[in-house]
Amino acid sequence: xxxxxxxxxxxxxxxxxxxxxxxxxxxxxxxxxxxxxxxxxxxxxxxxxxxxxxxxxxxxxxxxxxxxxxxxxxxxxxxxxxxxxxxxxxxxxxxxxxxxxxxxxxxxxxxxxxxxxxxxxxxxxxxxxxxxxxxxxxxxxxxxxxxxxxxxxxxxxxxxxxxxxxxxxxxxxxxxxxxxxxxxxxxxxxxxxxxxxxxxxxxxxxxxxxxxxxxxxxxxxxxxxxxxxxxxxxxxxxxxxxxxxxxxxxxxxxxxxxxxxxxxxxxxxxxxxxxxxxxxxxxxxxxxxxxxxxxxxxxxxxxxxxxxxxxxxxxxxxxxxxxxxxxxxxxxxxxxxxxxxxxxxxxxxxxxxxxxxxxxxxxxxxxxxxxxxxxxxxxxxxxxxxxxxxxxxxxxxxxxxxxxxxxxxxxxxxxxxxxx
Amino acid sequence: xxxxxxxxxxxxxxxxxxxxxxxxxxxxxxxxxxxxxxxxxxxxxxxxxxxxxxxxxxxxxxxxxxxxxxxxxxxxxxxxxxxxxxxxxxxxxxxxxxxxxxxxxxxxxxxxxxxxxxxxxxxxxxxxxxxxxxxxxxxxxxxxxxxxxxxxxxxxxxxxxxxxxxxxxxxxxxxxxxxxxxxxxxxxxxxxxxxxxxxxxxxxxxxxxxxxxxxxxxxxxxxxxxxxxxxxxxxxxxxxxxxxxxxxxxxxxxxxxxxxxxxxxxxxxxxxxxxxxxxxxxxxxxxxxxxxxxxxxxxxxxxxxxxxxxxxxxxxxxxxxxxxxxxxxxxxxxxxxxxxxxxxxxxxxxxxxxxxxxxxxxxxxxxxxxxxxxxxxxxxxxxxxxxxxxxxxxxxxxxxxxxxxxxxxxxxxxxxxxxxxxxxxxxxxxxxxxxxxxxxxxxxxxxxxxxxxxxxxxxxxxxxxxxxxxxxxxxxxx
Numbered sequence: 001x002x003x004x005x006x007x008x009x010x011x012x013x014x015x016x017x018x019x020x021x022x023x024x025x026x027x028x029x030x031x032x033x034x035x036x037x038x039x040x041x042x043x044x045x046x047x048x049x050x051x052x053x054x055x056x057x058x059x060x061x062x063x064x065x066x067x068x069x070x071x072x073x074x075x076x077x078x079x080x081x082x083x084x085x086x087x088x089x090x091x092x093x094x095x096x097x098x099x100x101x102x103x104x105x106x107x108x109x110x111x112x113x114x115x116x117x118x119x120x121x122x123x124x125x126x127x128x129x130x131x132x133x134x135x136x137x138x139x140x141x142x143x144x145x146x147x148x149x150x151x152x153x154x155x156x157x158x159x160x161x162x163x164x165x166x167x168x169x170x171x172x173x174x175x176x177x178x179x180x181x182x183x184x185x186x187x188x189x190x191x192x193x194x195x196x197x198x199x200x201x202x203x204x205x206x207x208x209x210x211x212x213x214x215x216x217x218x219x220x221x222x223x224x225x226x227x228x229x230x231x232x233x234x235x236x237x238x239x240x241x242x243x244x245x246x247x248x249x250x251x252x253x254x255x256x257x258x259x260x261x262x263x264x265x266x267x268x269x270x271x272x273x274x275x276x277x278x279x280x281x282x283x284x285x286x287x288x289x290x291x292x293x294x295x296x297x298x299x300x301x302x303x304x305x306x307x308x309x310x311x312x313x314x315x316x317x318x319x320x321x322x323x324x325x326x327x328x329x330x331x332x333x334x335x336x337x338x339x340x341x342x343x344x345x346x347x348x349x350x351x352x353x354x355x356x357x358x359x360x361x362x363x364x365x366x367x368x369x370x371x372x373x374x375x376x377x378x379x380x381x382x383x384x385x386x387x388x389x390x391x392x393x394x395x396x397x398x399x400x401x402x403x404x405x406x407x408x409x410x411x412x413x414x415x416x417x418x419x420x
Numbered sequence: 421x422x423x424x425x426x427x428x429x430x431x432x433x434x435x436x437x438x439x440x441x442x443x444x445x446x447x448x449x450x451x452x453x454x455x456x457x458x459x460x461x462x463x464x465x466x467x468x469x470x471x472x473x474x475x476x477x478x479x480x481x482x483x484x485x486x487x488x489x490x491x492x493x494x495x496x497x498x499x500x501x502x503x504x505x506x507x508x509x510x511x512x513x514x515x516x517x518x519x520x521x522x523x524x525x526x527x528x529x530x531x532x533x534x535x536x537x538x539x540x541x542x543x544x545x546x547x548x549x550x551x552x553x554x555x556x557x558x559x560x561x562x563x564x565x566x567x568x569x570x571x572x573x574x575x576x577x578x579x580x581x582x583x584x585x586x587x588x589x590x591x592x593x594x595x596x597x598x599x600x601x602x603x604x605x606x607x608x609x610x611x612x613x614x615x616x617x618x619x620x621x622x623x624x625x626x627x628x629x630x631x632x633x634x635x636x637x638x639x640x641x642x643x644x645x646x647x648x649x650x651x652x653x654x655x656x657x658x659x660x661x662x663x664x665x666x667x668x669x670x671x672x673x674x675x676x677x678x679x680x681x682x683x684x685x686x687x688x689x690x691x692x693x694x695x696x697x698x699x700x701x702x703x704x705x706x707x708x709x710x711x712x713x714x715x716x717x718x719x720x721x722x723x724x725x726x727x728x729x730x731x732x733x734x735x736x737x738x739x740x741x742x743x744x745x746x747x748x749x750x751x752x753x754x755x756x757x758x759x760x761x762x763x764x765x766x767x768x769x770x771x772x773x774x775x776x777x778x779x780x781x782x783x784x785x786x787x788x789x790x791x792x793x794x795x796x797x798x799x800x801x802x803x804x805x806x807x808x809x810x811x812x813x814x815x816x817x818x819x820x821x822x823x824x825x826x827x828x829x830x831x832x833x834x835x836x837x838x839x840x841x842x843x844x845x846x847x848x849x850x851x852x853x854x855x856x857x858x859x860x861x862x863x864x865x866x867x868x869x870x871x872x873x874x875x876x877x878x879x880x881x882x883x884x885x886x887x888x889x890x891x892x893x894x895x896x897x898x
Contacts, residue, residue: 041487045826317815332830335797339828345821347840350812354840360795360827361834 002035002052005132011058012135017105018112022120026134033128045308045340046279050247051222056166056194059083068158069188073401076156076184077101083160084139084167084195098149098179104140104170115142118172122200122228124283127252129224133168133196140170143183147176147204154182154210154399157199161221163191171199175207177232182210182399185227190218192247197225203235205259210398211239213253214406217246219276226252231262231291240397241268242406244413245276245305252281257291257319267393268297271410272305272337273417279308284326286319293324298393300386302333302417309341313356317348326356331363331386333417387414446503452476455604458503462573462607465580475593475603482597488759489788489820490728492702500667502605502638567620567651568613572640575611582613586644590673590708590736598669598704598730606640606671614649614680623878625654639670645680645715652683652878666691666701668726674709674717678739681716682709685877690725695783697755700727707731713739713768720876723750723758732790734763737771737802744773747873752785752817761791761808761822766799766832777808778870781817788820795832802832810840811869813862 012027035052036043059082068080079101080087090103102111123130143155157171175181185199195217203209209229217223223246229237243249255264270278284293293313301307313324330339343356363385371381390410397403446454455476459469484495562569568579576583593603614620645651668690676682684707693700703726709717719733735744746762764773773793781787789808810819821838843865851861867874 320815330827332827332832334830337828337830338826340824340826342822342824343836343838344823345810345819345838345840347810347812347820348818350815350817350842352812352840352842356821356836356838358823358825358836359834360825360832362830 002048004051004054005030005035007055008132008136015135015138017138018107019104019119023135026131029125030128030131030135033131036128042281045306046248046250046277048248051194054194054222056164056192059085059165059167068156068160069186071401071405074154074156074399074405075401076154078156078158079141080158081139081160081167081169083162083165083193084169086139090141096149096151096153098146099151099155100144101155102142104142104172105138107142111142114144114174115172118142118174118200118202119170120200122202122230122254122256123198123226124228124254127226129196129250130198130226130252133170133198137168137170137196137198139168140172142172142174144174145176145179145181148178149176150180151182154184156184156186159185159187159195159197161187161189161191161193161195161217161223163193163220166194168196171197173199173201173209175201175203175209177204178206179204180208183212184402185213186216187214187223187225188216189221192220193217194222195225197223199225199227201227201229203229203232203237205232206234207232208236209238211237212397212399212402213239213241213251215241215243215249215251217244217249219246219274221246222248224248224250226254228252228254229264230256230258231264233259234261235259236262237264237266238398239264239266240393241266241280242410243268243270243278243280245270245272245278245307248277248279250279250281252283254283255285255293257284257286257288257293260288260290263292264294266293266295267396268295269390269393269410270297270299270301270307271390271413271417272299272301272307273413274303274305276305277308278305280310282311284311284313284324286313286315286322286324288318289320289322291319291322291324293322293326295326296393297328298330298390299339300331300333300390300414300417301337301339304334304336306338307340309339309343309358311342311356312344312346313354314346315349315352315354319349320351322349322352322354324352324354328356328358329389330358330360331389332360333362333386383414387411390414446501448499448501450497450500450502450605454502458605458607461503462576464573464576467580467584468576471588471593472604475600476605478594479597479600479604482594482600484597488730488790489786489822490730490757490759492728492757495667495702497601503607561621565618565621566615567618568611569624570611572606572609572611572642575642579611579613582644583611583642586673586675587642588673590675590710591671591706596706599671599706602638602640602669602671602706606638609640609642609670611641612643612651612653614645614651616646617648618646619649620651623652623654625656637666637668637670641670641672642675643673643682643684644675645677645682647677648679649677650681652685654685654878656687656689667704668701669704670706672705672707672733676709676711676715676717676742678713678715680712681718683718683878684709684720684733686719686721686723688721688723688725688729692725692754692756693727695754697727697784700756701725702728703731704728705731707733708736709734709744710736710738711742711744714741715739716743716745718745718747718876719762720747720873721749721760722873722877723748723760726758727756729756729758729760731760732762734765735773736765736767737773738767740768741770742768743771745876746773746775746777747876748777749780749870749873750778750787750789751780751782752787753781753783754785755783756785758786759788759790761789763792763794764804765792765794765796766802766804767796768802769799770801771799772803773805775804775806775808776872777806778873779808779810779819780813780866780869781810781819782813784816786818786820788822789838790822792824793826793834793836795827795829795834797828799829800831802829804832804834806834806836808838809869810838811866812840812842
């Protein structure tokens with residue numbers, strides 16, 4: 001066990017609130033969990049060395065009311081956390097009918113009951129940092145969208161971290177039958193920080209969720225989190241994850257097809273510079289027949305950065321007529337950059353159609369030549385081709401305001417990336 | 421279709437019988453004494469014994485790997501006998517005529533009459549019956565061109581310098597649990613040496629058989645292709661029906677020096693166990709080759725047998741422009757479990773590798789492809805193409821694909837594709853409409869699915885492989 005984990009257990013033992021039974025369970029498991037090494041399959045390519053002996057402070061009250069990053073024309077309902085502490089007065093929010101947002105910290109008994117139907121109901125209990133989050137996330141929100149309510153305004157949970165601070169928070173979302181919502185998890189911040197952020201989504205029958213997760217932390221940060229989805233019958237999920245990479249950045253995104261005819265579309269983009277590390281793990285589980293999953297992850301890795309992608313599609317015996325596809329495409333921009341990808345299929349049903357593909361390549365000389373022959377400089381041509389590769393997924397984002405905000409950010413980031 | 425298929429499944433293992441030959445077998449158990457006795461029986465030099473003992477000491481500290489998608493009762497290595505030799509072999513026969521007629525009859529039952537094979541196929545056969553090589557044919561003809569093809573125990577005595585130089589250089593003693601065990605107790609196997617610039621005049625082939633109850637078979641094969649040489653090696657195996665699990669932990673090392681080529685083909689048909697998963701061979705194999713400059717290593721395997729298959733024939737592409745290939749058909753049925761694949765380690769510039777893997781699972785079996793493609797930082801312009809397809813027949817089997825892809829070179833290109841599908845009712849209907857019975861139809865569809873791999877098999881082996889697959893298919897479709 002690492003010093004850091006010993007500290008976590010120590011701190012968590014004294015927590016006492018309505019989630020204490022859950023926290024105790026997590027603690028018991030944590031105590032018997034060994035610290036991941038390179039031999040731990042789940043952490044094969046991501047070293048936790050930087051975290052093992054880290055000691056940071058926990059923020060007790062929000063220091064400065066940091067401004068959430070502005071996304072023009074987004075017109076979202078913002079819930080801001082600074083270093084894990086709420087900076088938004090939830091009671092003062094002007095919410096449309098059918099939408100309720102409550103803090104987990106001082107939830108009434110009725111809310112506790114509702115939230116319990118989501119808390120730890122979706123997230124797998126094997127994830128080490130999920131357990132840490134169970135034990136230590138004192139703050140978080142529970143978002144409930146009533147059946148049949150179709151929200152036009154996106155909800156954005158902003159999670160700002162600052163140097164020297166460790167924080168843990170949780171997002172729980174329940175989407176009633178036929179409900180429709182857009183939820184954005186927006187993480188950002190500079191400096192040497194440590195943050196775990198886990199989100200659980202229960203998507204009701206025929207409900208539609210549009211989901212975004214931006215992990216745009218600085219290169220010194222340690223960010224470990226996950227977004228976990230449980231699909232109801234005929235529900236729809238459209239999820240986009242964008243990661244910058246940090247000292248350690250690890251996101252687990254899991255989907256469980258718990259009822260038939262659900263459709264999950266998942267895109268992921270990563271763009272890594274200097275020495276950044278980004279690790280995306282994904283587990284798509286088809287438990288019942290007739291589910292569909294389409295996953296596309298694309299990344300560009302420059303300088304001395306490292307990208308890890310582990311995508312697993314698991315089809316249970318009863319999940320006949322499943323359609324599942326997973327594609328991971330990568331561009332390596334420079335010597336010293338590394339990519340490890342493991343697209344896995346685990347299939348126990350025979351009448352299914354599954355495929356996965358993974359490629360690692362550089363931009364083809366012929367493509368560059370084609371553009372250069374038309375008077376475009378080599379540098380410009382490289383940017384066009386590389387960025388085009390990512391932009392395809394950006395343009396698939398249903399929310400145009402977000403796409404318009406993200407594109408120049410990525411383009412700017414790309415322009416500063418070291419390439420040969 | 422189900423009734424006919426069930427009938428087909430119920431078919432018994434055709435090569436299942438036990439030959440009644442007196443054997444000289446060690447008591448079960450493994451300690452340094454056993455290793456000393458093996459080494460003594462083989463009349464080995466001291467350095468070989470020391471090498472074995474060091475392997476044994478490392479093995480004792482190692483843990484059995486558990487990462488493969490295989491489920492089996494823990495193996496008690498102390499209940500296995502580590503040496504078994506047909507008794508009548510104590511005075512080595514000088515020709516086939518001197519061989520125990522019972523042995524010859526065994527081969528005849530398997531359909532490999534040696535005399536005929538000698539003449540018709542032009543194949544030199546180094547027959548391994550349990551642990552002692554019984555007879556080696558065509559030796560003289562090979563010797564004319566300077567090719568050495570003999571049991572490894574003989575090579576240790578006759579060519580110690582060659583063995584010393586290369587043994588354990590590709591698969592080190594401590595490489596993994598099973599390789600360490602093999603290094604400690606290996607009893608026999610083949611040794612091949614192709615001199616510089618020589619193209620081996622014939623396909624080299626070894627037949628393996630496990631016969632004695634409870635004896636593990638630990639083969640060790642070492643093939644050295646000198647600069648500019650070429651060799652094609654065929655390995656086939658079939659084992660009699662037994663109720664006890666039999667352990668097989670082989671090691672194969674290939675050394676392909678500059679501009680040489682080694683083609684290694686395997687048809688594996690060990691006893692898979694009965695429909696309840698009782699019996700069957702546990703097959704834990706470490707196969708690896710190192711390819712130097714411009715060299716080529718090609719692995720082709722047709723895996724239809726064994727209760728447990730744990731096998732990853734690999735290529736270390738160390739030299740610039742070296743080429744690695746892996747073509748595999750793995751068929752599992754009943755309660756068979758296979759976890760097989762390859763590793764392609766690209767170290768040199770402009771190295772290329774191709775992986776074509778076809779997994780077919782039926783019955784209650786589980787079939788896993790596990791592979792690694794690694795592009796090292798110096799592998800400029802390296803290229804890999806991987807295609808692994810799975811075919812599921814029946815709703816109680818499982819097919820898995822676990823590829824690991826790592827790249828640390830921006831000019832390397834890796835492409836990986838995998839699909840999983842089933843034999844569709846439409847396909848079957850189409851075939852049946854044209855007058856094919858269901859078994860023929862499925863056989864045809866599966867054969868088509870595998871054709872990319874079959875065409876890589878050498879001519880001499882193609883007939884055998886086709887026959888084996890046909891038999892296995894009949895019993896595997898469900």
